[in-house]
Amino acid sequence: MTLVAADLRRYADPAVRLELARRSTGIDYAALEGPGVAFDFDGLLAQAGASLAEIADLQRRRKVGGTPLHELTRITALVRSIAEPGHGATIVLKDEAANASGSFKARRASLPVEVARQRGYDGIVAATSGNYGAAVASQAAMVGLRCIIVQETFDSHGRAQPEILEKARACEAYGAEVLQLSVGPELFLVLNALLDETGFFSGSLFTPYAVAGVETLGHEIGVQVRTRYGRDPDAVVVSQGGGGNLQGTARGLHRAGAGGVEIIAAAVNIAGLSMASDHDFNRKSFTTSHTGFAVPYLRNPDRADLPRNAARPLRHVDRFVTVEQGEVFFATELLAQLEGIERGPAGNTALAAAIPLARALPSDHVVVVQETEYTGAGKHHHAQLAHAREQGIEVRTGDPSGGVPGRSIVLPPDASLLRAVEVDLTGVREQFVRRVAGDRALRDEEVAFLAAETRLPGERVLAAAGGSGG
């Protein structure tokens, strides 16, 4: 009796994983390595093999992109009512829930599914507990490819996260097999075993195919804001998980000629809760775009399911802020009751951050919240709060900064209590260098690579590496 025939331990071997990565993506990752700690980032992105215009055309044919940009007039008015005179930027929202499958992840799934189809693969496999699973399943349905989604779904007591159950339902609605696992780091072993057994294409979130598809989102934002407001956006707030959303949006804005826009990453604070913990699994109300993913992926993007992650968020991010779980639920309620659109909740992380950020900016500025996601059973702020209460988590009203992730969720009574807490990105950039450099003496090409990876000047790279004795 088994769901996976192979011995899973075999897939912990890096050589086995490298070969499977080559077979399941068509990318020779080993050939992109060097010199030293460096790798050919532009060469990896070029593997996507499609221009922005070609991807946009593909997405049009696959019911993706061209989403509306809504001005949030009542939320903007609320922000101005609590801002200093002359402050309170206009907040606009890119309604990505309008994509097939209900989130921006459809942009990420479009190209991998098309590549798999063109190259004659029978199917596609992805490991994801989030919207990306439904996106891959939906895109695969459009071209008749078979699809398997592997999810980390329940803890050792069989208790499932309601939001993840909803994603499983959606995947099955689009005709995908859903393999649901208990909590643990073996998710990636199972993924590799499935790739090996089926010979399917890898729908990893971190291939150049999956990251390139987001560039249309940044490009659309640049064009739409300029058309409507006669200026570039001043800031774009991006929810940060594995980094693909951020990189794709930043590169797309750049291609639209809006390269000067401040890119602000936002994540939900779940400090103290471990990603690998069975105990903590159901004690967080968000399954992505939280600090449990966002911070480790900033420090080490290559902790992904492939040898190299095509998304390198530190190359693009200007600021990184965190918000509390209760603040995102508040923003979700505002969006429904003031703007009349029910979205999220997890997709409203950037909106929760945008409210205090816009409050501090001049009123002639434009702040873009670059995503929404569909709402459904389980994927809902009431469902998440009910689930939290069942885990013994206290829900109360007050100052959200007083909440303790895993113990309490505090809903702010009004918008003036929302904060976007700044994270020291310089420290994160230096930690990145120390991790990569280890004890080695860096050659000039390696210093140049790390400077590009972190946006630190060369001398700061050397100083940070020197801190590790290198």
Place this chain on the structure above:
Amino acid sequence: MDEARGGAVPAGTWVEIDATLMEGGQRPVSAPDTAATPLVGRVRGFTVSEARPGEPCEVVTLAGRRLSGRLSVTAPRHDHGFGRTEPQLVGLGLRLRGARP
């Protein structure tokens, strides 16, 4: 998740099966919280032949794969919901839109 019904289900029934993929104690010690517990998988599909709840069962999944496990749920349902309405949330939404309850 097990259903109490003990009767056999015919071939072609939509079911959920489960299986242990790794025993507790075989799992990486780098994740101390899960190392001692089994890694369990669940998947849904159509039964290939007659099967009994709690017993070995082979299914064909939506991806067309034949997988075997223990028949854990007959005719599984997606019963996740919207939870109890959180009055504090509704109250704050109403207050902020200007219509006081």
